[in-house]
Amino acid sequence: MSEQKLAAELRTEFGKGYARRARMANLIPAVIYGHGAEPIHITLPAKATTLAVRTANALLSLDINGEGHLALVKDVQRDPIKQIIEHIDLLTVRQGEKVTVDIPVHVVGELAPGNAFNQELTVISLEAEATHLPTAVEVSIEGRSAGEHIHASDLVLPKGAVLLADADALVVNISEATESGDEEGTEEAAGAASEAAAE
DSSP, X not given: OOOXXXXXXXXXXXXXXXXXXXXXXXXXXXXXXXXXXXXXXXXXXHHHHHHHTTSTTOEEEEEETTEEEEEEEEEEEEXXXXXXXXXXXXXXOOTTOEEEXXXXXXXXXXXXXXXXXXXXXXXEEEEEEGGGOOSOEEEEOTTOOTTOEEEGGGSOOOTTXXXXXXXXXXXXXXXXXXXXXXXXXXXXXXXXXHHHHHO
């Protein structure tokens, strides 16, 4: 995952009133924490930041008054109705540092005919280098049949990543596709019954 470069500004004001004024000025309040240092309170440009955090675990290269900071997006708080970003929590990281992240699991491929799948896990917990985080982990269901199971231990992880989730955790379950003909038969029977009643 490539880092996104953003210009940030230090802030000394806090509270809902300030946050509202910041958003009106197209700025997003944020805080950087980690490594035992005092939290750094900043504002970020709304448009560029919104684009940068569209992917999970986005890595931001911040310029704060000419000083560089590398930070990982840990939490994005949005307005529940407007979905506008209200605040962002950032974790400061260093080159080569390992961090714990939840990575989306994407199912790819086509099942054998007559089968269906149920995805039990949509994210998987990994330890990986902060500057080389995968955007997703793919799990292939190509040609698989009913009765097969894919567990966390079966996932092919990116180089350098370590699985933190339970190795036996069920990721995808393959089963036989349910027949839709039963519903049609029920509707036909109901129609015949109503016709008989009319006669």
